[in-house]
């Protein structure tokens with residue numbers, strides 16, 4: 480079951496990359512394991528998955544440090560993909576290799592301070608808000624330049640790229656313009672001298688479109704693990 484669905488996701492990523500003239504190896508699959516038990520994550524590791532994404536710090540902490548999984552921590556990359564509250568920054572820095580969702584100066588400074596205390600350089604992405612949706616997180620497009628300049632000055636944070644979650648639409652083609660805009664924004668910022676190799680974009684319903692538009696990290700949960708019950 481898990482083998483078939485994960486294989487299919489890898490196959491579709493490869494095909495989408497090739498359609499766009501890209502090397503499929505540029506695209507990394509982040510298997511999103513929110514609500515997925517440590518036992519099933521264990522199964523996914525045994526099938527060869529290595530990058531896992533979680534969106535709640537406490538839930539992730541339980542799994543990452545669980546008896547089933549803690550021995551494999553050196554093999555794995557854990558990514559934080561949800562909204563990060565400032566008061567959870569310390570635990571997040573302890574647990575995660577990459578935080579996809581930095582979206583304010585305040586949060587970035589907190590992550591920097593905590594990483595400094597741990598003697599770590601925290602890899603991060605900036606989450607960009609591409610549509611005017613009040614309930615969504617992310618820095619609005621017009622604020623990205625300023626945030627990027629201040630984050631680039633932090634000593635214990637390494638900015639590696641951008642992330643976005645477009646408004647949900649069952650039709651994947653509705654995501655294409657948003658992903659294209661994120662890629663353009665990244666190209667423009669790179670033109671200004673910032674090094675932003677990673678583009679985190681695409682979920683179960685639209686990751687193929689995201690890969691066609693340049694995603695280097697796709698965050699896929701349901702298409703691998705099935706529908707979430709909670």
Ligand SMILES: *Cc1c(COP(=O)(O)O)cnc(C)c1O
Pocket residue numbers: 511513534560561644681682683684698699700701702
């Ligand atoms: C849950 C989640 C995903 C994965 O969603 P699926 O539709 O299950 O693939 C991706 N990104 C973020 C930020 C999420 O919270």
